[in-house]
Amino acid sequence: MSAQTNGSTPSPTPPRTIVIGGGIAGLASAALLAREGHAVTLLEARPEVGGRAGTWDVDGFRFDTGPSWYLMPEVFEHFYRLFGTSAAEQLDLVRLDPGYRVFFEGNPTPLDIADEREANIRLFESVEPGAGAALARYLESARETYEMAVHRFLYSSFESFGPFFVKDVLSRLGRLGRLLLQPLDKFVAGYFTDPRLRQILGYPAVFLGSSPDQTPSMYHLMSHLDLVDGVLYPQGGFTRLIESIAAIARAEGVEIITNARVTAIRTQSRVSRGGVLGARRGAPLGRARVTGVSYVTADGSAVSLDAVRVVSAADLHHTETELLPERLQTYPEPWWNTRVSGPGAVLVMLGIRGELTPLQHHTLFFTEDWGDNFGRIFGTTPSIPSPASFYVCKPSATDASVAPEGHTNLFILVPVPADPEMGRGGIDGAGSPIVEGVADATIAQLAEWAGIPDLAERIVVRRTVGPADFSEDLNSWRGGALGPAHTLKQSAFLRGSNVSKKVDGLYYAGGTTIPGIGLPMCLISAEILLKRVRGDVSTGPLPEPLAARGSQPVQELPGR
Template identity: 55%
Template sequence: MKHSLQQKAADDFRRTAEAAAERVIGRYSSSFGLATRLLREPVRTRVRSIYALVRIADEIVDGAAAGSGAGARLIAAALDDYEERTEAAMSAGFSTDLVIHAFATTSRACGIGTDLTRPFFASMRADLEVTSHTDASFARYVDGSAEVVGLMCLRVFATDGADRPVEPSPSLVEGARSLGAAFQKVNFLRDLGDDADGRGRAYFPGIDLHGPTERQKLALLDDIDQDLARAQGAIAHLPVSSRAAVQSAHDLFAALSARLRRTPAEVLRGRRVRVPTAQKALIAARAALPGRRAPAGPAAGPGSAPGGAAGPRTAPAPASEQASAPAPRADARRVVIIGGGIAGLATAALLATEGHRVTVLERGQEVGGRAGTWREGGFTFDTGPSWWLMHECFEHFFALLGTRLEDHLDLVDLDPAYRVFGEEYARPLDLFGDRERSAAAFEAEERGAGDALRRHLDSAGAAYRMATAHFLYTTFSKVPARTLRELAPRSPALARLLGESLHDLAARTVRDTRLRQVLGYPAVFLGATPRTAPSLYHLMSAMDLEDGVRYPRGGFTRFVEVLRALAEDAGAEIRTGAEVTAIRTTPSGRGVGARRARVTGVEVRAADAALAADETREAGASTETIDADVVVSAADLHHTETALLPRELQTYPESAWTRRTSGPGAVLAMLGVRGRVPELLHHSLFFTDDWDRNFAQITPVDARGASRAPDPASIYVCAPSRTDPTVAPEGRENLFVLIPVAPETADGRGIGRGGVDGAGDAEVEQAVDRAIAQIADRAHVPDLADRIELRRTVGPGDFTDAFHSWRGNALGPAHTLRQSAFLRGSNRSRKVEGLLYAGGTTVPGVGVPMCLISAENVLKRLRGDTSSTPLPEPL
């Protein structure tokens, strides 16, 4: 009886250890985890135990230990201890460390001895001592870090179904070594930047920290493809329980090799090449097909040259890469996208994933548009969006691409969400992305305001759900019957939400001035004011006061990088320094309802910066024509219509813009501050007491009214270094200041442009000086101005220059009643067939989530989808 209880305890502990190993692989590797799902038990569990041990050793050397502040000596001691405990467990069959116990159980069952673990730990130890390799040390490193791990897995495969360890054949041993070596070399190429910048390592012999040349890269990939080909020859001889999983892993790395081959060498150091999740799933599904055979072909592989030497690759990409690329569509179209901002990149990713042939033309030298980046003196500034709201919109967009947001971005929940400084208030008010904590904050300011906020958020949530279901994810080409049925009973409430201003709703909700401002300020995010925005937009409060505010580590800069990578991975071509000067058309049909012309392409020339860099090139010689079946303009709509089309083909001619209301302009300041500013949170708002006077100063009565910066001004300050230490040098603070100002007048008069170190136009610099003084006074940082060691300003004129922004505004047309939903316009030209629009200046509106939705609506338009709900997400 005692023996059976002990055995049960041992079995329970083993299963707990195996569950811990499974958790490790689930947390650290979606690719390897996906492949292991194709393994049969007990092989799957045993392979996961190997992965977990290897992963923890890697975390000791390069990950969690260093990230926790451990020094080199402590890390080396921890690795030695980990190896000693592993060997002791392999001998005794038990460890109190769950991962080590799971590995020890596998090692004893499958004959994995110290002849394999010691070379592995020796390679891990080399990472603590060696920063560059010779041919000999590189061979030893790859053997220990990868080939012997392949042999550990092979012993698990060979022992499947046997009651004692089984020795694998020499051909399988060679195949396992080759596959492990290929995996490691591919990862070295993918991690060039991290290894060089973060660890000071260059693994490949003869290649320094700057990375390989294009020729060196191709030679490395030829060697990798030979390893993959040798491994492929052995896969057919594996037991059936492991064959599909190994084939899946092989094909995944073959796909990565092909992508690396297509990626310029100079790009590799700055961008980690990935295979989209949807493609990974397809690779795994193909590997699992019954009767899958290894492809026939020479063992040396497609990159081999006569005599076995690596030579230039001339064969097509591996079968896995060909099979998992987007399937060609019978109706695939040539699509040109004007503008490489968030809307342009998102549209490119969706349409390329759909199988269309997509080219993005961006006039700047970097993509991102208004979501730009400025780096100087160790500081990194997002120059545009900084609030991550409407999180499920981002998740949905990534799902449409067959991937998960969390596979690409590390999001931080901001707690508190933001801080509000009031002009007449002694202390700041902290708000939270949580209903009850926000309600408590309101109640502390005004008796009964907590319950009032709860009712407000109930209404905001209902309005948000209504907008998502009926007004955002739609082209307004047709009103679905479902929309009419669902909105009819709510028409009285909807009429009030549209007829009442956000200011009036806030005034009905609470009495305290600052609390009213908290509920009304979201109008500024919409390019409007609390008195001009319909109260329907109180739905914004459901986002920041209930759903929460997040921050993508690395900033929106990182989000733009991910968008670009997803678009390029799907097959889109992205060209920078290329300015579209005209949209080309040809006359169209004459039938009833026919448009006057259809798109044939665009005219494009090198942007001024590119021309200036090459004095020998003439502007005329740089002009080219690019044919297209569809043109999507993600550029400013005013510029698209009035500058890229002839008058007779303009849906929105200049006369139409005189009746439109512009959103505000903005003065921006990027400030590098010596020392910390703990009085600020990641997001801080500074409100003036005379709310109406402030907004009157930034909204002239007409397009010819004077353009000025308000004094005093309500301003926004972002301090991302409060959350993300990578955006500022140690002991420094990164401050981004936004001052809403009046847009330029119709004839282009405004407060001007910014500059570096005070070199901007006088009104711009004065507005920033006042803002700095305001922050210093309200946040009690009296020496703030003296501690600024880096300063750059941006004015409305810069928005005009950089983005062809209508009236130099920062966001787009204001979200007034007459410029919301279907009244805002259409995402297609009424006069030019094949011309579509995306971005914040068209429907559904301003903001990063709206830009993503506008991209989805372009896809809907091409599909002929007239629904008003988000597109179904692929499995």
């Protein structure tokens, strides 16, 4: 922030806030705090921002290496409008029709999910008599639950439960209780008999890092997103989304430093009139306050940076167990030992010669033994499913810029147990034997189920990513691809807080804290962070646009 030069008193320089991690949550958090008037420095360990939403360019192909579904468009729109712009101004969005295609083991006829509600009702009716009317009821429930979630739960920090004692929540307590306690698969089974329809409505659990038998049926709200709202795609890929948010952050004054690997969150013990809290005769120290961070640059230089606040948008497990001493960890290792990780993943990026007409932009492949598939991923003795259910993205169906002319861009995600011991991926088969074996088996399965017998012969570019890559490159807990699973005990306020209980001035954002997994959730997480810093306990989205405030004075942090 520059001082005034017209003779008036210079504006005081606000205290620095440091954001750790340049994924979508870190970028969004930095942008919101800067607009609020904070002096923000963002530190990203890798050479580029984006985190899981990365990109890989090779031989004329451009691959999104992470998220590929643009759902909850109103969340993106709201975020942009907070800054006085819009999704239409920032992105070139295309509506996909069909939204996605689903292949089923043992059934040669796939089902196409349309981009609007009535067509999907007709589709369900064609599969199972009476299922059309059942889907209408199901989607009405999903809509009502989704609207309740957006206005009362998703944007809440759960700092206070007072705002929940309102008529529209209290009148639905019985129903909300049932939706929380009943698993999604049982809820879906109450509406439909055909296993294909049950799988279509149960699969959104995977987006939440869980399985249909462990995910609360509250999350049937997800079906409102794809079966009613439809699926969009930003031309240029999801790297365009990251670029737009990074540009907003810079425009708000955020300093972004890449190749800056944070090694510690620096703190100072609280001092009271009686001296250092809890320091008598070697007793454990009490609360502390943030003083900054230490980081290492690309050339190995060590740097210390002072700050009055630190926001970690990095993996929460890494933040707590690696960047803080044990005595200051709100979520120490024993806490994590009781948690459930979302799935790991083997990613396969393929450049293919020619077209693959059986595939849509999004295509899902479901095995017949649904329970065995998820049991192998989340069970007490995990193993790699074979055959596996998996997801394929063909962005070149919509975006000519992601592949050379006459070629196809293919991204495959195979959910596997979260286990870094599976190893890393590599280029042209150079990954670990387990990761490359999963890739080979999936390519063969895709070729057989979709009727593309020469698929392997047409591959001109190949890269794999394994659980160890997520662990080592993204500091992901247990090598998971997404974060802690959205089970009952890991949803809403039970997921954990976005503020440290032991270090004043330390906050959290991103998919490993509230509200949870996914690009829209990460944007909401950034907004919840701003609310927490403000002391705002409201439960809905902030008013648009967000007023740009002047420099923030040094504020007394809690506990000082």
